[in-house]
Amino acid sequence: MTDIREVKNEIKKNSNNRFEELKKFFFEIEHKLKDDEIERMKLELDLIECNINEIEHHKVLELLVKELKINNLQPLNTNVLEVLDRSYEVSEFGCRSSCISSANMVLEIEKLLEREDSNSYEFISVKGHMAPFMYANAYVKQNFSLLYLYALHYSDIISPVLKEKFISNSVNVDYNLGYGLGKVLSKMMINPQKKYIVLMGDSDLSFGATLEALMYIKTQNYNNITLIIDFNKFGFEARPDGFDSSILRSFFDKTIEIDESEIENNLDFSRMIFSFNRGAVFVNTKKENHKITLFSARDLEEKSxxxxxxxxxxxxxxxxxxxxxxxxxxxxxxxxxxxxxxxxxxxxxxxxxxxxxxxxxxxxxxxxxxxxxxxxxxxxxxxxxxxxxxxxxxxxxxxxxxxxxxxxxxxxxxxxxxxxxxxxxxxxxxxxxxxxxxxxxxxxxxxxxxxxxxxxxKIDFEPRVKEANYLIENGSKDLVISFGIATALVHNIAKELDIDHVHFAKMRLNYDEALQDKLNEYDHVYIMEYNGKRHGFGEHFLSLFNLKNYTIKASKDTIPQMKAIEQIKYHEFDRTSLIEFFEKRNII
Missing domain, CATH: 3.40.50.970 (Thiamin diphosphate (ThDP)-binding fold, Pyr/PP domains)
Incomplete structure (x- = not known):
């Protein structure tokens, strides 16, 4: 039987880990912050350390917001776009154009709904890249933390795409287009009495899952949804012809098309929001691009x-x-x-x-x-x-x-x-x-x-066989096996340390007796892949070959939005982390 004290100690350990992650993040960005931002973040860290024992970041955030309200700590800035841009400035990049194309729609819908019974209506965004704006908007309303807002693009502390656990009026969309409306439909099935106002991008309309959800809504006669479509005629690249809005007419009782400038106090728009019928509103917006805007850039440490x-x-x-x-x-x-x-x-x-x-x-x-x-x-x-x-x-x-x-x-x-x-x-x-x-x-x-x-x-070698692999022999009793681009990250370090090294461009190998004989010569084998470990190529390799001793190093399961240099550090494939990795195993 598990001792209750062991469980409590484990919870305390994990909650301390969350606090340490936030503290480490703060120290990393402190030099970029203004004096009032530093003071606020230190205060937030103090509140977490003294009052919050949670093992998940979304729970820490939830309780931190309550503490901020108890202490009547007002936001440092109440202009949502200025707050958003400041968060991008601190992280040094962001998908601003995609984020703000729907901003006015969010603000107008919230204004219309704030006087209504929240039990009757639910506003949900399925546009993933709206997350930074939604966080900034929650912050200016005293419903978010500055520390967590600025943590965008630094780690997996908080998701830069919509997640229900971080922002309530959303569904989990990750990086997949097309699935958001189906998730809203699932909510509608549970609570069909509520009216759902759903913000989505026009690119979602090109996906089969969206069209299937629309057909189901129509055939099952759900009359409690209004789609608000950010009609910017821009997918990943510009699409001047856009989406033919007439296609949706067969799914809805009424569709209208208006310009973004006409939203405020627009009677047709408000009627569509509150009507218990199937409705769709195409809002013509402008979006200049769908790319990350770099506020500054740092290159890899490698010169070549x-x-x-x-x-x-x-x-x-x-x-x-x-x-x-x-x-x-x-x-x-x-x-x-x-x-x-x-x-x-x-x-x-x-x-x-x-x-x-x-x-x-x-x-x-x-x-x-x-x-x-x-x-x-x-x-x-x-x-x-x-x-x-x-x-x-x-x-x-x-x-x-x-x-x-x-x-x-x-x-x-x-x-x-x-x-x-x-x-x-x-x-x-x-x-x-x-x-x-x-x-x-x-x-x-x-x-x-x-x-x-x-x-x-940049590394230099000639692929020798059809699997495009190669072997460097230095007479070492240890061997590094790396798959794909992990080779580019580990190659120079293995070379410096005179470790034998095998690279495979073919990610899933077949059994090879000659390779097994070669592996038998080594005391320890290090398997490196810049992919997920679960059901990965390293695990498959181990299912085929017998090794005396081995260690697998793979990326973490979460791939956040970060600059490449930060991403590599996050997965501990940067030079410093790799050298520490080998030092711990007594290779050096």
């Missing part, structure tokens, strides 16, 4: 770096010329991510219809490629299965979005379970070109290629 998504397009141009055939590229609104326009490569923009993209590639006679995001590829699983049943000539290229936008730690692990599929992750320009060229020579391979879209340390 390589950006592989830039090299992707350059390599395709050369290979198209070399083999006198053009790779047909399908991309869901992510051409700029792969620098396709800059290199004058033709492509088919499937907008943000991610699940549709692989299906469009099925009927192509020429060999082709899909260029998308690693995280968003998990939305395509069913379509990818259908694609690979019908053809094997499509190269699925995934940008590894672990800089600024955040991502999914286990995306490659999931994709690697698809039948007859091989996943590769290049760590150098030469290796990327090698793997791309294989698709020109052997387009029947069912291949997934992960391409990192951050600056990586």
């Amino acid at each position: 770096t390589v950006h592989l998504t830039k090299k992707y397009a350059e390599a395709i141009v050369k290979l198209n010329h070399k083999y006198q055939k053009e790779l047909r590229i399908f991309t869901p609104d992510l051409a700029s991510r792969f620098f396709l326009q800059e290199n004058n490569l033709s492509y088919v923009n499937t907008t943000v219809a991610e699940a549709l993209t692989p299906i469009l590639a099925i009927g192509q006679n020429d060999f082709s490629a899909i260029a998308t995001d690693q995280k968003y590829s998990t939305n395509m699983i069913g379509s990818i299965l259908e694609l690979y049943k019908n053809t094997g000539k499509v190269l699925l290229t995934l940008a590894k979005s672990w800089d600024y936008w955040g991502g999914e730690a286990n995306a490659l692990n999931i994709l690697n379970t698809l039948p007859e599929t091989t996943v590769y992750e290049a760590c150098t320009e030469k290796e990327l070109k090698y793997l791309l060229e294989r698709h020109y020579i052997y387009p029947s391979y069912k291949t997934i290629l992960s391409v990192c879209d951050v600056e990586l340390p």
Whole structure:
């Protein structure tokens, strides 16, 4: 039987961990803060240390807000946009344009609802990138903490995309478009008497899950929802034609379209909010871009770096010329991510219809490629299965979005379970070109290629075999095995320490007797991967090979929005952390 004192001690330990995380964050940013901000954050830390014992950050935040109200501590600034911009200034980046395109709608809806019975109406945002504005808006209303507001983009202390546990009038949307309305529908099924006002972006309307939710709402005759659509005609990239709003008319009793400037005191808008019918309001807004704005930038400590998504397009141009055939590229609104326009490569923009993209590639006679995001590829699983049943000539290229936008730690692990599929992750320009060229020579391979879209340390080696692996022998009794871009992060350190080192671009290996014989020579093997550990490539490796002693080092399961240098530090793959990692194991 577990001793109750052990449970209490564990809770106290975890709550201390939360406090230490916040204190560490404060010390990291203190030099950027104004005097009144420093004073307020120290006070918030004192309140947490003295009064709050919780093991989850959202609970700490909830109780901290109560303490701030008890002590009648007013916000330092009550201008929500100034507060938002200050939070971006401190973190040095943010998706401001996407965040504020819906700001006026949020403020006007709140103004309309503040006089109403909160038990009758519920306002929910399913637009993920609204989170920083929603936090700032809660802060100026004395419902949020300055410490937590500024913690955006520094760690996994608080999510930069909407999470119910941090902001009540939202659903958990993570980095996935299209699923928010279905989650609201789930709430409607539980409480059909309440009216739901739902803010969403126009890109959500391109997703099958959204359309399925709309059909269900119509066929089941739910009359208690009004959609407020941020109609900015901008997906990941500009879409001048936008979304055809007439498509929604069959789902709703009434739809209207108004300009953002007309929202305030607009009778049609307020009637749609309070009417217990199915209604949709398209609000024409302006959005200049959908990208992270850098308020300042710091590069990797490495002097020589390589950006592989830039090299992707350059390599395709050369290979198209070399083999006198053009790779047909399908991309869901992510051409700029792969620098396709800059290199004058033709492509088919499937907008943000991610699940549709692989299906469009099925009927192509020429060999082709899909260029998308690693995280968003998990939305395509069913379509990818259908694609690979019908053809094997499509190269699925995934940008590894672990800089600024955040991502999914286990995306490659999931994709690697698809039948007859091989996943590769290049760590150098030469290796990327090698793997791309294989698709020109052997387009029947069912291949997934992960391409990192951050600056990586430049290392030099020649891929030697079809799996694009290599071995450095220094006579060490210890061995580092690294997968994909983990090699770029650990290579120079292993070289300095004279540790034998094997790299694999092929992420999921088959058993190899010669490799097993080689592994038998080592006392300790260190398996390194910059992916999630659960069901990862290191775990698969261990299921195939017997090792005397081993240690696995992988990324954390959460991939927050951070600058690349901070991301690498967060996962403890920076130079200092890696040297400490080896020192603890008596290699040095």
